[in-house]
Amino acid sequence: MKVGVIMVNYKNPKELRLTIRKGDYQDQTVGLCPGFVQTNLVILPSKYAIDFAAFCVRNPKPCPLLDISSPGKYNTYLADGADLRTDLSKYHIYRNGKLESVCNEVKSIWRDDYVCFLLGCSHTFEPFLLSAGIPLRYQEQNIHLSLYNTNIELFPVGPFKGTVIVSMRPIPKEKVAQATVISARYPRVHGGPLHIGNPSLIGVDLDDQYVGDRVNFLPGDVPVFWACGVTPQHIALKVKIPYMITHAPGHMFVTDFLAEDIG
Amino acid sequence: MKVGVIMVNYKNPKELRLTIRKGDYQDQTVGLCPGFVQTNLVILPSKYAIDFAAFCVRNPKPCPLLDISSPGKYNTYLADGADLRTDLSKYHIYRNGKLESVCNEVKSIWRDDYVCFLLGCSHTFEPFLLSAGIPLRYQEQNIHLSLYNTNIELFPVGPFKGTVIVSMRPIPKEKVAQATVISARYPRVHGGPLHIGNPSLIGVDLDDQYVGDRVNFLPGDVPVFWACGVTPQHIALKVKIPYMITHAPGHMFVTDFLAEDIG
Numbered sequence: 001m002k003v004g005v006i007m008v009n010y011k012n013p014k015e016l017r018l019t020i021r022k023g024d025y026q027d028q029t030v031g032l033c034p035g036f037v038q039t040n041l042v043i044l045p046s047k048y049a050i051d052f053a054a055f056c057v058r059n060p061k062p063c064p065l066l067d068i069s070s071p072g073k074y075n076t077y078l079a080d081g082a083d084l085r086t087d088l089s090k091y092h093i094y095r096n097g098k099l100e101s102v103c104n105e106v107k108s109i110w111r112d113d114y115v116c117f118l119l120g121c122s123h124t125f126e127p128f129l130l131s132a133g134i135p136l137r138y139q140e141q142n143i144h145l146s147l148y149n150t151n152i153e154l155f156p157v158g159p160f161k162g163t164v165i166v167s168m169r170p171i172p173k174e175k176v177a178q179a180t181v182i183s184a185r186y187p188r189v190h191g192g193p194l195h196i197g198n199p200s201l202i203g204v205d206l207d208d209q210y211v212g213d214r215v216n217f218l219p220g221d222v223p224v225f226w227a228c229g230v231t232p233q234h235i236a237l238k239v240k241i242p243y244m245i246t247h248a249p250g251h252m253f254v255t256d257f258l259a260e261d262i263g
Numbered sequence: 264m265k266v267g268v269i270m271v272n273y274k275n276p277k278e279l280r281l282t283i284r285k286g287d288y289q290d291q292t293v294g295l296c297p298g299f300v301q302t303n304l305v306i307l308p309s310k311y312a313i314d315f316a317a318f319c320v321r322n323p324k325p326c327p328l329l330d331i332s333s334p335g336k337y338n339t340y341l342a343d344g345a346d347l348r349t350d351l352s353k354y355h356i357y358r359n360g361k362l363e364s365v366c367n368e369v370k371s372i373w374r375d376d377y378v379c380f381l382l383g384c385s386h387t388f389e390p391f392l393l394s395a396g397i398p399l400r401y402q403e404q405n406i407h408l409s410l411y412n413t414n415i416e417l418f419p420v421g422p423f424k425g426t427v428i429v430s431m432r433p434i435p436k437e438k439v440a441q442a443t444v445i446s447a448r449y450p451r452v453h454g455g456p457l458h459i460g461n462p463s464l465i466g467v468d469l470d471d472q473y474v475g476d477r478v479n480f481l482p483g484d485v486p487v488f489w490a491c492g493v494t495p496q497h498i499a500l501k502v503k504i505p506y507m508i509t510h511a512p513g514h515m516f517v518t519d520f521l522a523e524d525i526g
Contacts, residue, residue: 046313050313050316050333050334050378051333054332054333057329060451068313069317077418188323
């Protein structure tokens with residue numbers, strides 16, 4: 001992941017989305033447009049839409065719903081003129097719980113019964129941690145953020161049930177309280193941590209990532225776990241929903257809303 | 264409204280729900296089970312469910328979604344063993360935007376395509392205001408809380424569009440900041456005020472209530488306006504959704520969750 005390179009580009013979300021739409025940017029969005037809300041994307045046939053919406057509403061910590069489209073629509077109130085079929089830099093298409101293909105747009109396969117869900121992403125609050133002098137080890141080490149599965153059960157709805165996926169960031173022990181307070185200011189992008197400290201208490205083995213890389217801890221670092229917006233995708237895959245489109249990890253949708261706008 | 268009388272009864276939400284279910288309590292729930300989350304109820308045919316869910320998600324301040332049922336279901340994760348068809352003390356049934364009937368249960372008219380929506384209610388944070396010595400004039404004056412329509416436009420979705428309904432409480436001017444801070448701790452029951460002071464700035468005439476009574480101001484009181492969970496009902500009526508069931512104003516659903524539980 002070329003974090004160091006991409007962070008200097010694209011201050012304006014609309015410009016970024018149009019560049020992606022034209023096919024001129026296909027890399028990750030982590031670190032782009034700092035301060036603006038980035039979201040996860042899940043697209044499901046309308047048959048599953050109400051149960052999926054209910055699942056997110058019942059589990060707001062891992063699944064903070066920021067928008068739902070009307071069936072067949074691909075716009076969002078979070079971004080002027082956006083087209084959710086083309087304005088993300090990479091999509092995953094899953095069939096019966098298996099990755100079928102990876103693509104740069106889903107306009108060509110769009111159907112009138114698709115419903116889009118946008119969910120807050122914890123990358124949104126990272127610039128605020130950095131501004132407060134809280135280091136992000138995965139960025140320093142130029143690797144992907146570590147995600148883990150846990151033993152924390154979600155409230156089930158219809159076919160959707162399972163456990164929470166978390167992101168883990170090593171935080172210097174004297175900065176843990178500050179990282180908690182800062183992230184808690186943004187409940188709609190996962191808010192404060194779900195767990196701090198001993199990974200085994202939530203069923204996590206740090207050597208067994210769900211997605212991402214094994215990050216190195218520096219002396220005095222404590223593992224801090226935040227609920228992750230990959231959770232609903234994970235659940236939909238696990239219960240083998242017949243057809244689902246999502247953003248590719250790290251390739252989020254970048255909105256026009258500042259983190260402060262969505263309270 | 265017999266606030267003074269009912270506030271001393273029913274500390275336990277489950278006991279209250281069962282009493283209501285048996286038909287032994289038919290009064291308002293305002294002030295009952297202090298500390299526990301009370302919710303507004305909207306029941307719609309599943310045809311409208313996704314657009315209504317999206318409307319709530321896009322407008323979280325007036326429409327904080329706390330739960331959605333699967334089509335045909337009437338349970339909720341917010342209350343053990345609850346039946347949303349019988350556990351509220353009064354229901355309103357609307358047809359084409361007009362009140363058709365008022366009843367004490369909707370089990371006898373239940374259909375398999377109904378979807379229940381529970382929305383946070385600002386009465387939930389009132390005990391915390393009272394604990395901080397902030398007076399509630401409508402309770403002192405033994406009248407109904409004043410609700411007003413405003414000129415604040417909501418983000419539209421499908422057929423749902425219109426303006427925010429607010430509740431208004433006169434607050435002594437030296438207590439306004441404290442009332443703001445306390446209510447803001449509970450974003451899922453409307454959180455902090457939408458507006459403080461001059462009513463005309465949000466299109467409100469204090470003599471023209473949408474629902475409720477005209478409250479008397481004491482010297483030094485400032486009008487403070489909170490987004491109100493009656494908003495989505497108001498919108499569904501205004502756009503003449505063919506069929507809708509709601510709680511009657513003041514007759515909320517009382518959950519097992521403490522306000523602190525739902526963050």
